[in-house]
Structures are given as C-alpha cells and as structure tokens.
Amino acid sequence: MLEVQNLSMRFGGLLAVDQVSLDVKEREIVSIIGPNGAGKTTVFNCMSGFYKPTGGKILFEGKEMQGKPDYKISRLGMVRTFQHVRLFTQMSVVENLLVAQHRHLNTNMLAGLLGTPNYKAREQKSLDRAAYWLERVGLLDLANRDAGNLAYGQQRRLEIARCMVTEPKLLMLDEPAAGLNPAETKELNQLIISLKEDYNVSVVLIEHDMSLVMDISDRINVINQGKPLASGTPEEIRHNDDVIKAYLGEA
Amino acid sequence: MAANNYRHALFCAIVTLIISFPILGLNLEAQGVNITLTGAKTSTYIAIFMAAVAVFVFQAFRDSFMGMLGKLPTLNPLAHKEPMEQSKRVKLESWIMTGLLVLALFWPFFVSRGSVDLATLVLIYIMLALGLNVVVGLAGLLDLGYVAFYAVGAYTFALLSQYTGISFWMALPIGALLAGLFGLLLGFPVLRLRGDYLAIVTLGFGEIIRILLNNWTSLTGGPNGIGGIPDPTFFGMEFGRRVKEEGNTSFHETFGIAYSGEHKVIFLYLIALVLAVITALIIRRFMRMPVGRAWEALREDEIAARSLGLSRTAVKLSAFTIGAFFAGFAGTVFASKQGFISPESFVFLESAIILAIVVLGGMGSQLGVILAAIAVTILPELAREFSEYRMLIFGAAMVLMMVWRPQGMLPMKRIHIKLHKQE
Ligand SMILES: Nc1ncnc2c1ncn2[C@@H]1O[C@H](COP(=O)(O)OP(=O)(O)OP(=O)(O)O)[C@@H](O)[C@H]1O
Ligand SMILES: [Mg+2]
Numbered sequence: 001m002l003e004v005q006n007l008s009m010r011f012g013g014l015l016a017v018d019q020v021s022l023d024v025k026e027r028e029i030v031s032i033i034g035p036n037g038a039g040k041t042t043v044f045n046c047m048s049g050f051y052k053p054t055g056g057k058i059l060f061e062g063k064e065m066q067g068k069p070d071y072k073i074s075r076l077g078m079v080r081t082f083q084h085v086r087l088f089t090q091m092s093v094v095e096n097l098l099v100a101q102h103r104h105l106n107t108n109m110l111a112g113l114l115g116t117p118n119y120k121a122r123e124q125k126s127l128d129r130a131a132y133w134l135e136r137v138g139l140l141d142l143a144n145r146d147a148g149n150l151a152y153g154q155q156r157r158l159e160i161a162r163c164m165v166t167e168p169k170l171l172m173l174d175e176p177a178a179g180l181n182p183a184e185t186k187e188l189n190q191l192i193i194s195l196k197e198d199y200n201v202s203v204v205l206i207e208h209d210m211s212l213v214m215d216i217s218d219r220i221n222v223i224n225q226g227k228p229l230a231s232g233t234p235e236e237i238r239h240n241d242d243v244i245k246a247y248l249g250e251a
Numbered sequence: 252m253a254a255n256n257y258r259h260a261l262f263c264a265i266v267t268l269i270i271s272f273p274i275l276g277l278n279l280e281a282q283g284v285n286i287t288l289t290g291a292k293t294s295t296y297i298a299i300f301m302a303a304v305a306v307f308v309f310q311a312f313r314d315s316f317m318g319m320l321g322k323l324p325t326l327n328p329l330a331h332k333e334p335m336e337q338s339k340r341v342k343l344e345s346w347i348m349t350g351l352l353v354l355a356l357f358w359p360f361f362v363s364r365g366s367v368d369l370a371t372l373v374l375i376y377i378m379l380a381l382g383l384n385v386v387v388g389l390a391g392l393l394d395l396g397y398v399a400f401y402a403v404g405a406y407t408f409a410l411l412s413q414y415t416g417i418s419f420w421m422a423l424p425i426g427a428l429l430a431g432l433f434g435l436l437l438g439f440p441v442l443r444l445r446g447d448y449l450a451i452v453t454l455g456f457g458e459i460i461r462i463l464l465n466n467w468t469s470l471t472g473g474p475n476g477i478g479g480i481p482d483p484t485f486f487g488m489e490f491g492r493r494v495k496e497e498g499n500t501s502f503h504e505t506f507g508i509a510y511s512g513e514h515k516v517i518f519l520y521l522i523a524l525v526l527a528v529i530t531a532l533i534i535r536r537f538m539r540m541p542v543g544r545a546w547e548a549l550r551e552d553e554i555a556a557r558s559l560g561l562s563r564t565a566v567k568l569s570a571f572t573i574g575a576f577f578a579g580f581a582g583t584v585f586a587s588k589q590g591f592i593s594p595e596s597f598v599f600l601e602s603a604i605i606l607a608i609v610v611l612g613g614m615g616s617q618l619g620v621i622l623a624a625i626a627v628t629i630l631p632e633l634a635r636e637f638s639e640y641r642m643l644i645f646g647a648a649m650v651l652m653m654v655w656r657p658q659g660m661l662p663m664k665r666i667h668i669k670l671h672k673q674e
Binding site: 048050069070071072074075079080082086087088089090091092094095098099100101102103109112113127128130131134135140143144146162163166 | 544547559667
C-alpha cells in the first residue's frame with residue numbers, strides 16, 4: 001500500500017533523513033522509533049507533503065507522492081496528526097470535525113446559499129459522521145466546547161477523530177501518547193488497534209513509549225541519526241544488538 | 252520600581268519634547284516677503300513641559316496604571332453575570348436584530364433629511380465592515396487596502412453611467428462582480444503572504460488603485476472626479492423634479508404626490524438598508540457553511556487545515572473575492588448617493604476606519620461590527636466641536652480597547668450545533 005524507498009531529506013549541511021525505506025501493507029501498524037532528533041518527524045513531513053524530499057521515492061497505492069502538495073496527498077487518503085497537537089483552538093469540537101470534511105467547498109457554494117436538499121443531506125451526513133466519531137473517542141458531551149479548552153488527552157483524541165472523519169486509508173500518528181497518563185495510553189492503545197481492525201486503516205506510528213509500540217506494532221523500523229538502523233517484528237527489534245546499543249548509548 | 256523603568260520614562264519624555272517643541276513652540280510668520288521664526292506664547296511652553304512630565308509619570312508607573320486598567324471590568328455590572336444560555340442568547344439576538352430592522356424601516360419618515368443621509372452612510376459602512384470582517388475577522392488575512400474594492404465598485408458605476416448611461420440597478424451587480432474579480436486578482440500574488448507582509452502588500456494595492464484613478468485623467472477625470480452619477484430609479488421612475496431620460500416617468504407624478512427632495516434620500520436609504528441586510532444574511536449563511544468554517548480553520552492553523560485536505564488557494568481566494576464583492580456593492584451605493592466621486596473618497600484612512608470598525612466590534616461578530624459601524628460613523632458627527640481631535644480620540648479609543656477588551660465589544664460566539672447520537 002505504502003512504499004517509501006531510500007528517502008532522503010537534506011537541510012543545508014544537515015542530512016536529517018538518509019536513505020530510509022519503509023513499507024506498509026493494508027491493515028498493518030508499522031512503527032518508526034529512534035532517539036530524539038533521529039529524523040522521524042521529518043520522514044512524516046516528507047510523506048505528508050510538507051517537505052519535498054531531496055531524494056528517494058514515496059509510492060502510495062502505486063502512485064508517486066513525493067513533491068505533491070500536502071492537501072492533495074491528504075485527499076488521496078494519507079492523513080497525519082502532529083507531534084504538537086494542532087487543533088483549530090477557537091472553533092468548537094464539532095466544527096473541528098466538520099472542517100475536516102470540507103475538501104470540495106467550491107462546488108457547493110451556491111448550493112449552500114440556496115440550501116438545496118442535496119446540500120442539506122451532505123451537511124447532515126458530515127454531522128452524523130462527526131457525532132459518530134465524537135462518541136467513539138468519548139467527546140460527544142463536549143461537542144460544543146472550544147477545542148482549545150479541552151484537556152490535553154482529549155485534544156489528542158480529537159485530533160485522531162479529526163483525521164478519521166476524512167475516511168483515510170493510511171493514518172500517520174506522530175507521538176500520539178506523548179503527555180498522556182497510563183490510563184489514557186491504554187485507551188489509545190485500544191483505539192489504534194480498533195482503527196486497524198474495525199475501520200481497515202493502516203497506521204504508521206512514531207512513538208517513544210516502548211510498551212505501546214511493542215504491544216500494537218506489526219512491524220517496527222528503527223532509525224538513528226537519519227539512517228535506518230533495523231527493521232522487523234517487535235520480537236526481533238527487542239533482541240537486536242544495534243538497537244539496544246543505540247538506545248542504551250543515548251540513555 | 253526598577254531604574255530601568257525611569258530611564259525609559261525619561262527617554263519617552265525627551266522624545267515628547269523633541270517632537271512637540273519645534274511643532275508647537277516655533278512659528279513661521281510671514282512679514283512682507285520675508286519669513287521670520289518667532290517663539291510661541293509662554294503658556295504653550297508650559298503646556299509642552301507639562302505634557303513631557305505627564306508622559307514621564309505615565310511611563311514610569313505604566314505597569315501599575317495598566318494593572319488598574321485591567322481591573323476596570325469589575326466596574327461593569329454585567330461582567331460577572333453567568334453567560335446566557337445558548338438558546339436564550341440566540342433568541343435575544345434575533346429579537347434585537349428584528350427590532351432594529353423594524354425601527355430602521357420606519358425611522359426615516361420621521362427625521363430630518365440630514366439624519367437619513369447620515370444613516371445611509373452608516374449602512375454603507377456596515378456593508379463594508381461586514382465584507383472586511385470576512386477577510387480579516389474570519390479568514391484572518393490582514394487587508395489594509397480594502398478601500399480599493401470600494402473604489403472599484405464606485406468607479407465602475409460612475410464610468411459606466413458616464414460612457415454607456417447604465418442605470419443603478421444594472422451597475423449594482425456589475426460593480427460588485429468587478430470588485431470581486433479584483434479581489435481574486437489581488438489574491439493570487441499574496442497567497443503565500445501572511446501577517447505583516449500581507450498587510451503591506453494589500454496596503455500598496457490600495458494605493459495603486461487610488462493613484463491610478465488619480466492619474467488616469469483621460470478616463471477617470473483624475474482628481475476632478477466624475478459627477479452626474481444617476482440616482483437609483485424605482486421601477487423605472489425617477490426621483491428628480493423633471494424627468495431626465497426620455498420615456499421615463501417621475502415618482503411624484505405617478506403617485507400624484509407633491510415633489511419632495513426627501514423621497515430620493517429616503518429611497519436611497521431604504522436601498523442601502525435592504526442591501527446591508529442582504530449582505531449580513533449572506534455572510535451569516537457563509538459562516539455556517541463549509542467555506543466559512545474553512546476560512547476560520549485557515550486563520551486558526553494553516554498547516555493543520557492543509558493536512559486535512561483544504562486547499563489554501565481556494566480558501567484564501569474565496570475570502571478575498573467575497574469580501575471584495577460586498578465592498579463593490581457598497582461602492583455602487585456610495586457613488587449613487589454622492590452623485591459625484593473622486594479619488595479623495597478612497598484614501599487609506601477609509602481602509603483604516605473600516606478595519607477599526609471590525610476590530611472594535613469584535614472580529615467575526617456581525618452584531619458587534621454593526622454596532623461599531625454605527626458608533627464610529629455617528630459619534631464624530633455628534634461631536635462636531637471636537638472634529639479637530641477626531642483622529643486623536645479615535646486612536647485613544649483603539650488603544651484603550653486593545654488594553655481593556657482586546658476581543659472587541661461583542662466577540663464572536665460559536666454557533667451551537669446539535670448532534671444526534673449515532674449507532
Ligand atoms: N525545517 C528544518 N530545517 C532544518 N533542520 C531541521 C528541520 N526540521 C528538522 N530538522 C532537523 O532534522 C533533525 C531531525 O528532526 P526530527 O524532528 O525529524 O526528529 P525526530 O526524530 O522527530 O525527534 P523527536 O523525537 O525529538 O521528535 C533534527 O536535527 C532537526 O534539528
Ligand atoms: Mg518528532
């Protein structure tokens with residue numbers, strides 16, 4: 001489904017990502033781990049079109065993605081969250097979910113002004129989908145709060161819900177457990193598994209919380225200082241000497 | 252208090268002296284062919300000195316002053332009331348709106364011609380501010396050249412009427428569409444710009460349009476402007492004492508009433524009222540539509556918006572175009588009201604006033620913007636004696652507002668959306 005081949009990203013003199021490869025199959029959870037500054041987020045930024053990679057290829061369902069504008073990549077079904085939550089803080093929780101479903105605004109401008117039945121039906125569908133996902137992540141009661149007033153854990157869940165209403169095929173989560181307490185992390189764990197099992201979404205996960213990563217990943221890629229270090233099943237990674245060294249060396 | 256504070260205060264006081272002394276303390280007087288430099292009265296010198304002292308005191312104790320200012324809302328009896336329940340608030344708001352509207356409909360028949368004329372101007376400003384509210388308040392794009400689109404609307408009508416004899420009703424959509432087109436055209440080069448950069452480029456655009464109108468004498472008449480812009484007609488009936496165009500009838504003859512110059516003024520007012528209401532309703536509708544939410548999303552976080560598949564180009568251009576469209580509307584009405592326009596009506600100050608209305612009213616809030624438009628247009632008229640100090644009062648009001656209530660008089664409230672639980 002997704003194939004990243006020899007991806008490189010250079011910022012001036014710094015080679016932040018160096019020949020990283022990655023592949024994700026349907027309904028698979030693949031994790032990227034690595035010490036701070038390893039280049040994980042940069043890989044995401046290349047995949048989601050925020051950066052134009054300086055080398056390598058990104059194939060999504062057989063089509064080349066590198067260099068495409070971010071919003072087009074998102075419309076094709078590759079959607080991401082951010083390491084630092086990026087919500088529309090002054091808009092309400094539902095509105096956050098509605099905005100995510102507004103990709104084709106130009107077509108229904110007039111229909112919206114006139115309030116045609118077709119337009120109303122579509123709006124209702126967006127509302128229903130928003131309600132469904134709010135219920136799913138336990139935020140339905142807070143639907144009309146400002147998103148910026150939510151607790152941190154709730155904001156994280158809202159961000160995931162906001163991706164899910166776009167009905168993505170591949171979800172990229174950048175450190176979704178950062179700042180969550182153990183109970184919340186456990187909920188997140190179940191949510192991610194359910195995304196894969198019940199909604200047929202593939203997930204690429206960047207995470208520092210090793211127990212979470214080991215628990216839910218089908219496969220893990222380790223990068224260190226921009227370079228791929230190892231890849232394999234959680235079991236293989238756990239016993240890989242290079243990985244142990246890199247992590248112990250850092251810690 | 253830190254010594255640093257006093258040093259800063261001293262600096263400010265000296266700057267005050269440096270600036271005000273040559274301006275107020277020295278006079279150039281013509282004596283025959285010669286010009287001599289004379290000093291001012293002693294009282295002026297004392298005043299300058301007092302001003303410097305005042306600046307020093309304020310700057311030295313600024314933190315405590317600002318702190319006191321911050322506590323002021325407690326004087327406001329409404330400040331600590333629980334926010335009203337959503338449904339109640341919406342009801343109250345629509346009652347206020349309807350009440351205002353009914354009042355606005357009948358009011359012109361009981362007041363003087365001058366008041367109606369002023370009210371028409373207020374309505375024009377309401378249209379402008381509502382349009383700019385889309386660009387600045389909702390989409391978060393700081394546009395300092397908004398007056399250019401107003402000018403496009405006004406000049407479209409003026410020029411078309413001069414060269415083709417077009418009527419007001421034909422010019423209204425054409426002017427608005429053309430202004431919208433200009434908005435679209437301006438949108439392209441500034442797509443990537445944000446904040447200060449955007450402000451500067453739009454400011455430049457506004458000036459380009461004005462200077463173009465000023466210098467393209469062969470077409471626009473330059474600083475002399477264009478006159479003889481026709482009044483609107485009422486189903487083909489003219490409001491003049493005598494019919495100007497062959498084949499038209501006049502309003503007062505058709506209805507068999509005595510001619511009065513007031514008919515026209517009231518009619519123009521009613522047109523402006525209807526157009527302002529239409530503007531408010533359409534934009535209100537936009538705010539609850541995908542486009543409106545996309546504007547706000549772009550204001551809140553452009554990167555997140557793009558990551559969800561919103562195209563920055565489409566969202567920004569739609570905001571610019573729609574904002575400009577309503578400025579064109581207002582421009583056409585303005586041209587018809589004045590009967591004469593020149594580039595002088597479209598200076599930067601106008602942009603600044605419209606922007607001030609939006610900021611004072613509360614970004615994104617329609618009721619707030621309408622109230623602010625009324626206040627900003629009418630207060631200077633009521634306080635004619637102070638007209639010299641108009642800009643000073645204006646500036647002071649803005650500064651106070653930013654300190655005391657940065658969100659504006661009536662900040663925007665989110666629309667409550669009812670959701671049904673899904674299976
Ligand atoms: N836009 C940029 N310009 C220059 N350097 C950058 C840029 N973005 C990232 N970098 C650099 O690239 C390297 C990798 O950063 P990246 O954010 O991808 O790390 P990370 O693996 O996500 O780390 P963390 O675990 O702390 O989030 C860092 O050295 C960073 O300073
Ligand atoms: Mg990172």
